[in-house]
Amino acid sequence: MSALVRTEPLPGEPPLLVSGDPYSVVVLLQGYAEPEGVDDAVRADGSVTLVLPQAWASASSTRESPPEGGGAKTALEEVARGPILVDTGGPWAREALLVALAGQGVAPGDVTLVVGTHGHSDHIGNLGLFPGAALLVSHDFCLPGGRYLPHGLGEERPLQLGPGLEVWATPGHGGQRDVSVVVAGTALGTVVVAGDVFERNGDEDSWQALSEDPVAQERSRKRVLATADVVVPGHGAPFRVVREAPQPGN
Numbered sequence: 001m002s003a004l005v006r007t008e009p010l011p012g013e014p015p016l017l018v019s020g021d022p023y024s025v026v027v028l029l030q031g032y033a034e035p036e037g038v039d040d041a042v043r044a045d046g047s048v049t050l051v052l053p054q055a056w057a058s059a060s061s062t063r064e065s066p067p068e069g070g071g072a073k074t075a076l077e078e079v080a081r082g083p084i085l086v087d088t089g090g091p092w093a094r095e096a097l098l099v100a101l102a103g104q105g106v107a108p109g110d111v112t113l114v115v116g117t118h119g120h121s122d123h124i125g126n127l128g129l130f131p132g133a134a135l136l137v138s139h140d141f142c143l144p145g146g147r148y149l150p151h152g153l154g155e156e157r158p159l160q161l162g163p164g165l166e167v168w169a170t171p172g173h174g175g176q177r178d179v180s181v182v183v184a185g186t187a188l189g190t191v192v193v194a195g196d197v198f199e200r201n202g203d204e205d206s207w208q209a210l211s212e213d214p215v216a217q218e219r220s221r222k223r224v225l226a227t228a229d230v231v232v233p234g235h236g237a238p239f240r241v242v243r244e245a246p247q248p249g250n
C-alpha cells in the first residue's frame with residue numbers, strides 16, 4: 001500500500017532559511033498572485049530562492065570562471081560551487097531582490113548560476129542583474145558571454161549539479177521545458193523549488209487553468225510530491241509534504 005500524502009504550510013516569513021549540508025536553501029521572496037480589479041486581472045510575481053553551498057563562504061575570495069573547454073556536466077558542477085539563484089522575480093521586484101540578496105551577504109556578482117524554472121516574465125525578469133553568472137533557463141544552458149552547451153536533460157535524466165543537488169525536467173505549466181531544482185540533505189529533508197508546477201499550497205482547484213499541458217503537469221506534480229519534504233511553489237508560501245501510512249483495512 002502506498003503512503004497517503006497531505007500538505008501543510010511551513011511556518012515562517014522570508015527570508016526563510018532551511019539549513020543543510022552541503023547546500024542550504026533560502027526563500028528570499030515569496031511569490032504571490034492576487035486578483036485585481038475587473039476583467040480577470042491578476043497582480044503577480046514569482047518566488048525567488050537562493051541555494052547556498054556551505055563551502056562557498058570560504059572559497060568566495062578565489063572565484064574562478066567556468067571552464068571554456070569542458071562540456072555541460074563539468075561546467076554545471078563548477079558553477080554550482082557558488083550561490084545559485086532559482087528564478088529572479090519580475091523587473092518590478094529588482095530592488096527587493098537586491099536587498100534580499102544583500103541580507104544574505106550575496107552581491108549580484110557573487111551568483112554563479114541562475115536557474116529560470118520557465119520563461120514567464122515574473123520568474124526571469126531580472127536576469128540582467130547577473131551578467132557574470134551561467135544561466136539555465138528552462139532547458140537552455142549557457143555560460144557568461146552566451147556560450148550554449150547541450151546537456152541532455154529529460155524527465156528520466158536529471159542534471160547532477162553536486163551532491164544531492166539536481167535539476168529536474170518538470171513539464172506542464174509553461175509547456176515541455178519547465179524545470180525544478182531539487183536539494184537533498186537539508187534539515188527538513190529534500191526541498192524542491194518547483195516554479196509553477198505548484199502555484200501554491202492547496203491549488204488543486206486552479207492550477208489546470210494556467211497549464212499549457214495539464215497531463216504533463218499532473219505527472220510532474222506527482223513526481224515532486226513523491227520526493228519532496230518541502231515544496232517552494234511559484235506563487236505562495238513554502239509547504240511541507242507529509243506522508244502517512246494507510247490504516248489497516250482502508
